Amino acid sequence: MKDHLGRPLVAVTGIGMVTPLGWGVERSWQRLLAGESGIRRIGRFPTAQLRTTIAGTVDLPEETEGGSTAISSPERVERMAAFAIAEAVAEAGLGAEGDFPGVLMLGMPPVEHEWPQRFALARAAGSGRYVDQVRAATGHRDLYETFLFGGVGERLAARFGTKGAPISMTTACATGATAIQTAVEAIQRGETDAAIAVGADGSVQPEALIRFSLLSALSARNEDPTAAARPFEKTRDGFVMSEGAAALVLESLASARARGAAVIGLVAGCGERADSFHRTRSNPDGAAIIGAIRNALSDAGVAPADVGYVNGHGTGTPENDKMEAFGMRAVFGEAPPPISSIKSMIGHTLSAAGAIEAAASLLSIRDQVLPPTINHVEPDPSITLDVVPNVKRQVSGLRHVLSNSFGFGGQNVCLLLSAAPEA
Template sequence: MTGRGEVAVTGLGLVTPAGQDAESIWKTMAAGRSLARKDPDLAGLPVDIACSVQDLDPVSELGIRLASRLDRFAHLGLIAARRALNDARLSLPGCRPERVGVVLGVGSNSLQTYVKEFTRLGEGRATSLSPLGLPRSVPNMVAGEIAIDTGACGPNFTVSSACASGATAIGVARDLLLASACDIVLTGGSESARSRMTAASFAQMRALSTRTEPPELACRPFDTDRDGFVLGEGAAVLVLEHPDHARARGATVRAWLRGYGASADAHHPTSPHPQGAGAEQAIRQALTDAGCTPGDVGHVNAHGTATRAGDAAEALALLRVFNGAPPPVTASKSIIGHALGAAGAIEAALTVLALERQEVPPTANLVQQDTGREMDIVTVRPRPVNADLALSTSCGFGGQNAALVLAAP
């Protein structure tokens, strides 16, 4: 099989509940314990736990003027972008700015700011609305702010495919590079899902785990006792480069992005296709796009939200694709929660780290899998693997699915 082509991953920038640099993040993921805690911002709600980013001071990172005019999802994305460029040893002023793109995945707008502004409007105080209410809240602003900060003048936009947004953005960024529309694309996702509106809405939908005592046992992907996900937040930005550009500047390649697949369930607004048909289609497309077979894949980072329907459907899709025996699987959300639109990007970055270390981090809180849907899910401690290729899967409301195939350099 021959794929469409690969692009180089030359930099990673991460801001997650597990940490903000590769070493600390990997150490936390390897420990295999959930980071879910009581969240003061959610106090009094039916579900008051979340996985939050700790020890992040936007003022010290960005300066007080910039930090004060951005919402948290933009703080996270912009800081991750700066770190990704630093990791790639890349100075954009030294590049052709019109050849540098930014494609970010964002699942929603910034509900923290919107709730404040809608409250003022509802109270009849229209003239007290902040003039920054819209520009700091609309989803595209995280991509726009990164361009302003870095001088990237190429294609610039966000994509929104719910919880598949981050993975979709990475796939679209690869398409821009393979089409020779860009030499470099900063891509990934950013989201802070810890607003009271978000938490209350998901609780009403019964999508969140209500196992809040103790919080660290709440999220249980693929476990028979699962009852929903735990909210999270974070950002991941990957520096993708056309192979010719990466070689010309002598860049260190951390991984190759070799395949991308996307699909729609065309089934239900919030529930996945019960047989995982759309997820299977996206995975098979990604493998074909990468020019590989299921047997070439040595590790899967699953979407694994711990919802009853979602995990059941994804397990069926993986079992069919891999003829009943998927390679070692992990579910990162069991540890860092669900960052919604950023989740697929964070998990893609974790997949790069797994390929670099040739280890699969464990899934937390898995005791027993559904009968007939058992997979080789890594638990307790990291497992050494010999993997040249890995798969990262993402699914979202609206039945939107995305899959990425990454390769060791």
């Protein structure tokens, strides 16, 4: 029940997931395996004047097709996270309703007032000036609690009855992985026997889209949305913004076994390494990416040759995929394992990506199947990796999967997910 460093092994006993392909693990997972795309034209707001007009939006159950900007990012994050947590906790069968015996680690985007709130305040104030809007906002406690950074975590903690202070965190595109790592460490330290780690993002609104667009990060392949996300492919031109959430129930393998819970897999190792090179690009030497992968492997006590599959960061930006392929070669040498990117189907779910991809990695181990990288038409000659092109692949004997997450700001986190040891 201990790992090679004498720490408690950390088991996953529940998974929850929301993606543009559906609400719920099985719906999303089956459609991912089928190679379906969840990318579509944005219907949530008018896209006139925008360079990118596609995204992987998640409609809330009560919304009509595409939804609207009336529901803000923190509300979407909370709703999707709550769904994923409820699904994961139900599968784990741990604790009582509203009384989860462990901590909450929440990966989410920074949130702030959006334009509907600003316009409403400006109308109430009769002025667009901040000083007047502040006056108009007096007493609007709902506005305050919705957009506080700690607000979403507090409401989720209250709803699920998690213990201690919930921790919300952001490491850009590595956020979901950071939440899992922070939860794993708390269990390894013996601070808690159980934890919920969740990553969620619901940022498809005009300003966020425009900001990523201004950084030249987004695909502008608007004419055929389902073909826009092309990780590792020669004609890739950027990532596609998307939304979703995934939650893991984590507990020490010892307590999971003691209560007779079904163990889906282990989070066997976590590795991180920051880059100091540039705000949006990684150092051409790849040291931080390579360091994060190697740290995850050594933390898990797993040799590179034992990794059977990599669930890649694979954003579909020219830069990321080139550097990720470089890192793969540096760590795995001449015989790297297959790597695929589910972002080819659901886009880049940003703060949720690390959690969704860790969940998918565990499902790959559970079902012995690798999800494909779709839209793989013309291989990039500089990326000589097996990207599981276009069609899922049934495998056998898959025990160790690496999940990569590399963020803007140089924050890189890799997780090593493993099959549970024989009981």
